[in-house]
Amino acid sequence: MHAIRPSRPLLLAALVALALAGCQRGGEPAATGTPAGDAGAPPSEEAPAPAASYGVQHAGDYATVPLEADLSAFDDDGKRMIALLVRASQVMDEIYWKQSWDGDREVLLARAPDTATRDWIELNFGPWDRLNGDAPMLPGIGPRPPGGVFYPADMDKAEFEAADLADKASWYTLLRRDDAGNLVTVPYHVAYKAELERAAGYLREAAELSEDEDFANYLAMRADALLDDDFRPSDMAWMDMKGNAVDVVIGPIESYDDQLFGYKAAYEGLVLIKDQEWSARLARFARFLPELQRGLPVDAKYKAEMPGSNADLGAYEAVYYGGNANVGAKTIAINLPNDEQVQLAKGTRRLQLENVMKAKFDTIMVPIAQQLIVEEQLDNVTFDAFFQNTMFHEVAHGLGIKNTLDGKGTVSEALKDQASSFEEGKADVLGLYMVGALADKGELDASKLMDNYVTFLAGILRSVRFGAADAHARANMVRFNFFAEQGAFSRDPESGKYRVDFEKMQAAIEALSRKLLTIQGDGDHAAAKALTDELGVIGDELAADLAKLEAAGIPIDVRFEQGLDVLGLEAP
Numbered sequence: 001m002h003a004i005r006p007s008r009p010l011l012l013a014a015l016v017a018l019a020l021a022g023c024q025r026g027g028e029p030a031a032t033g034t035p036a037g038d039a040g041a042p043p044s045e046e047a048p049a050p051a052a053s054y055g056v057q058h059a060g061d062y063a064t065v066p067l068e069a070d071l072s073a074f075d076d077d078g079k080r081m082i083a084l085l086v087r088a089s090q091v092m093d094e095i096y097w098k099q100s101w102d103g104d105r106e107v108l109l110a111r112a113p114d115t116a117t118r119d120w121i122e123l124n125f126g127p128w129d130r131l132n133g134d135a136p137m138l139p140g141i142g143p144r145p146p147g148g149v150f151y152p153a154d155m156d157k158a159e160f161e162a163a164d165l166a167d168k169a170s171w172y173t174l175l176r177r178d179d180a181g182n183l184v185t186v187p188y189h190v191a192y193k194a195e196l197e198r199a200a201g202y203l204r205e206a207a208e209l210s211e212d213e214d215f216a217n218y219l220a221m222r223a224d225a226l227l228d229d230d231f232r233p234s235d236m237a238w239m240d241m242k243g244n245a246v247d248v249v250i251g252p253i254e255s256y257d258d259q260l261f262g263y264k265a266a267y268e269g270l271v272l273i274k275d276q277e278w279s280a281r282l283a284r285f286a287r288f289l290p291e292l293q294r295g296l297p298v299d300a301k302y303k304a305e306m307p308g309s310n311a312d313l314g315a316y317e318a319v320y321y322g323g324n325a326n327v328g329a330k331t332i333a334i335n336l337p338n339d340e341q342v343q344l345a346k347g348t349r350r351l352q353l354e355n356v357m358k359a360k361f362d363t364i365m366v367p368i369a370q371q372l373i374v375e376e377q378l379d380n381v382t383f384d385a386f387f388q389n390t391m392f393h394e395v396a397h398g399l400g401i402k403n404t405l406d407g408k409g410t411v412s413e414a415l416k417d418q419a420s421s422f423e424e425g426k427a428d429v430l431g432l433y434m435v436g437a438l439a440d441k442g443e444l445d446a447s448k449l450m451d452n453y454v455t456f457l458a459g460i461l462r463s464v465r466f467g468a469a470d471a472h473a474r475a476n477m478v479r480f481n482f483f484a485e486q487g488a489f490s491r492d493p494e495s496g497k498y499r500v501d502f503e504k505m506q507a508a509i510e511a512l513s514r515k516l517l518t519i520q521g522d523g524d525h526a527a528a529k530a531l532t533d534e535l536g537v538i539g540d541e542l543a544a545d546l547a548k549l550e551a552a553g554i555p556i557d558v559r560f561e562q563g564l565d566v567l568g569l570e571a572p
Contacts, residue, residue, distance in 0.1 A: 056117075065561070085203075088199045090322055146260040147258060147260035151174075155175065189226065199269075204219070239349060269323055330558055330560070334394065364555055396434060404523030422532075488501060496544075
């Protein structure tokens with residue numbers, strides 16, 4: 001097929017514009033025609049229908065999924081421990097609201113024209129729709145600031161770079177102005193002290209109830225970390241845990257919300273129940289990491305770092321998503337810690353959230369494939385392939401290079417605002433490389449590789465719907481357009497459906513792996529930005545294809561019914 005050339009930003013911009021055209025006053029009713037008694041209007045003329053509010057228009061964007069789990073194996077103390085972890089994660093909701101909206105939450109919610117839009121604002125932790133490129137949902141709301149509320153609204157990049165503040169680029173500081181108008185830093189543990197003390201208290205209570213000594217130790221250390229922002233010791237302890245049946249990821253974790261520099265981390269909390277049987281099946285792959293690192297399709301200097309080999313893979317059922325984890329597109333897998341020093345020393349842990357993954361596959365992936373994948377390749381779209389692709393995406397975060405070759409710092413520091421989308425792109429393409437490499441070794445079924453490739457393409461078509469503000473979506477569009485140019489797949493002009501070319505897909509995987517790893521190792525911000533600007537966009541042809549998904553009523557992502565009531569737990 002012809003390469004899809006970029007012609008507009010990542011986002012169904014035209015579709016959103018059309019959707020909002022009749023709703024420029026944030027859902028206020030349009031004029032309903034001539035008032036009674038006005039003789040100027042023909043008596044048969046019908047009044048135009050009121051414009052639907054933003055919340056009503058987008059009501060089908062999410063499929064609702066209950067976050068449930070079988071807790072029958074836990075005694076009363078175990079269930080109370082889980083309830084306390086949920087409580088701690090709910091505190092992350094409170095903090096994340098403060099990191100998302102610089103104002104009074106209730107005042108903002110009162111501006112919603114109806115219940116549907118109020119619900120949408122709560123779902124997005126603010127007035128910008130995270131699945132629609134941060135489109136404002138209310139009148140009088142401007143664009144979402146690239147730096148969110150992490151920096152003063154009037155601060156530009158030049159002022160930040162000139163500021164003589166040692167911790168200005170820390171993941172865990174806010175930038176504010178003093179009485180003289182100068183930039184100063186405020187540590188997270190100071191800015192959110194009251195909330196963090198409550199969360200830490202819940203974690204310490206949970207630690208006392210844990211039968212697993214390592215998990216109890218981690219919870220106590222994590223509670224300390226919330227109160228002093230020193231997360232590395234608890235990250236190390238988290239990496240050393242192996243037998244815990246329950247897990248919690250809590251604290252300031254991801255920096256996607258900081259679109260100015262990519263420095264500042266947002267608070268989240270996830271409570272997870274381990275699937276011991278599935279986890280045992282996955283464990284054997286961790287030992288291949290050093291060998292897979294050596295085999296990366298790039299010059300030796302870009303793969304000289306060696307990841308820790310004691311990292312583990314696990315399957316989990318998620319029972320609560322809090323804060324940043326619960327906004328916009330919901331994660332289906334976790335690869336942590338993000339601290340490069342911990343990664344080099346210990347590797348990472350890869351957690352597959354199988355219940356959420358299965359929900360997305362059934363409600364979104366399969367319907368998308370039926371609309372946009374050629375009929376003869378529909379059988380190649382499988383949950384097993386989706387699970388593998390997701391798992392190896394997370395494993396691949398630990399591969400490649402963490403520090404730039406010039407010795408001036410980490411890749412994330414060098415690539416700045418491009419770091420998140422580049423890291424997601426690297427993980428996706430190296431995940432496919434790993435599937436092929438393990439199939440060559442006989443560790444995976446080589447006859448199923450086509451399933452991985454076709455399912456991956458369907459996954460791109462799912463992820464690009466997340467909007468221009470999402471790092472995963474930008475990364476997917478770079479990959480989509482690069483693969484299109486390489487002929488890895490083609491589009492049937494009559495049906496508008498896509499077909500994967502097996503051999504060209506393999507060649508494209510190698511070529512893009514080499515390009516992304518090289519830019520990361522060189523710390524080349526200009527090259528990263530140029531690649532994203534060129535390829536991280538949607539062309540008219542794909543936009544029209546994605547419009548079919550909206551017309552078919554296919555959800556973009558999932559939202560959760562969750563909490564203690566859903567789990568059948570009593571409040572601690």
